[in-house]
Amino acid sequence: MKIGVPKEIKNNESRVGMTPAGVFELTKNNHTVYVQTDAGFGSGFFNKDYEEAGAIILNSIEDVYAASDMIVKVKEPIEEEYTLIKPDQVVFTYFHFASSETLTRAMINSKSICIAYETVEEKDGSLPLLVPMSEVAGRMSIQQGAKYLEKPIKGRGVLLGGVPGVPPGKVLVLGAGIVGMQAAKMAAGLGAHVTIMDINMKQLRYVNDVMPNHVVTEFSSEYNIRKRIKEADLIIGGVLIKGAKAPKLITKDMLKDMRPGTVIVDVAVDQGGCFETTKATTHENPTYIIDDVVHYCVANMPGAVPYTSTVALTNVTLPYVLRLANQGWVKACETDTTLSKGLNIVKGRVVYKEIAEAFNWETEIS
Template sequence: MKIGVPKEIKNNENRVGMTPAGVFELVKNGHTVYVQSTAGEGSGFFDDDYLQVGAIILDTIEGVYLKSDMIVKVKEPVDQEYNLIQENQLVFTYFHFASSETLTKAMITSKAICIAYETVEDADGTLPLLTPMSEVAGRMAIQQGAKYLEKPIKGRGVLLGGVPGVPPGRVLILGAGTVGIQAAKMAAGLGAHVTILDINMKRLRHVNDIMPSHVVTEFSNEYNIRRHIKTHDLIVGGVLIPGAKAPSLITRDMLKEMHPGTVIVDVAVDQGGCIETTKATTHENPTYIIDDVVHYCVANMPGAVPYTSTVALTNVTLPYVLKLANMGWEKACQTDKSLQKGLNIVKGTIVYEGIAEAFGWEVSCS
């Protein structure tokens, strides 16, 4: 199979869809890999690194799309790429369709086969291709939140770890999934007081078992959320419904109940956000303020640490890329039920229910 790795062109996205190590494995299996020139530089991988493992370097993104049967990316195609995607071309990337009707309609029009990393799901409900980026984003949420709590950038002026004689900052985490646990781990490591909310008691028991005593768990409901937002300095949104739009757990009216300078980091922004006032931002302009509450809603947080993120991503995507390349998408999805759940749009037809529900459409097949 001919596999293309284009350069990401989303704002400040420095990751790349495949490391040289990944390309090496594909070439070893008899496949041709086209890599756009300088595609890996943001992650610390250069054209010579790819050439040494057998990749073919192409100068333009148009050339990569034109020559490839399968496109392996990191982020969803942006509008400049819509017309480059060909009918029956396989596109394997993070799509997050439920957050963008424009993207969804463009991929329907393209009649491509769209397999989304974020909906590939194992039998136990885990999301193997989303997990490493959720781990990165959860940890980064605390780094960024700690920074934006500083007064010069309109935060409350709170040091999360506190100092002797001064209590530590308070962190509220919505969701005890991968993002929430990783955020709690980082915040606890800094010495912050952490409250983590979820509706899944099994997850809360797990958090209770593995976290230190200054990480406390509570059941998530509106009453508890309204109570805690009044006293917490940093709020992390880590709620996920695979493939569907995230629910709004904090509404606009709740912002007035927070201290001025409270920071919200909504990691769920890719799926529309779990804060009503969330709107996607970029690393170039990461924050905005509503009712004196600082919002950090960067839609590609792991893109700020591209070496770590690219290696972590290729570690988990490569087995699936190899399966798709070796078997073709139809046979691969028939034999691998986890991969089958990654199918979102096939030749103009939505096949993933969460996308249709997000826009009030019907699913044509399953």
């Protein structure tokens, strides 16, 4: 199979869809890999690294799409890429279709096979290709939140860990999944007082068992959220519903109950966000302020640490890329139910019901 690795062109996105190690494995299996020139530069991988691993370097993104049977990326295609995608071409990447009807319609029109990292699902319900980026984003949410709490950036002027004689900052984490757990771990490590909320009591019991004493759990309800936001310095939104839009846990009217300079970080922004006032931002312009509350809603947060993120991502995507290349997408998805859950759009048909439901379309799933 001919596999293409284009350079990511989303704002400040420096990750790349495949490391030289991945190229080596594919070429060892007699596949051809085309890598766009400088595609890995932002992640610390250079053209010569890819060439030594067996890749063919192509000068333009147009050349990569035109030459390839399968495209392996990190982020969803943006408008400039829509017309480059060919019928029957496999595109394997993060899509987050439920947050963009424009992207969804473009991929339907392309007649391609769209396999989304974020919906590849194990039998136990876990999402193996979402986990590493959720880990990165969860940890980064505290790192970024702590920075934007500084007064020069309009934050409350609170040091999360406090100092002797001054109590630590208070962090509220909504969702006790991968993002929430990693955020709580980082915040606790800084010495902050952390409250983590979820509706899954089994998960809250687990959090209670493994986290230090200054991480407390609470059942998530609108009443409890409204109570906690009044005292929180930093609020992390990390709620995920597989393939669907995130629920709006904090509404615009709740902002008035927060103290001026409170920072909210919406890690669920790729799925539409779990704050009503969320709108996607970029690393170039990461924040905005509504009702004196600082919003950090960068849609590709792990892109700021591209080396770590690229290696972590390709560690888990490569086995699936090899399966798709060795068997073709039809057989690979027939024999691997985990991978088949990643099928979102196939040759113009939406085959993942949560996407259709997100736009109130009548699903065509058979």
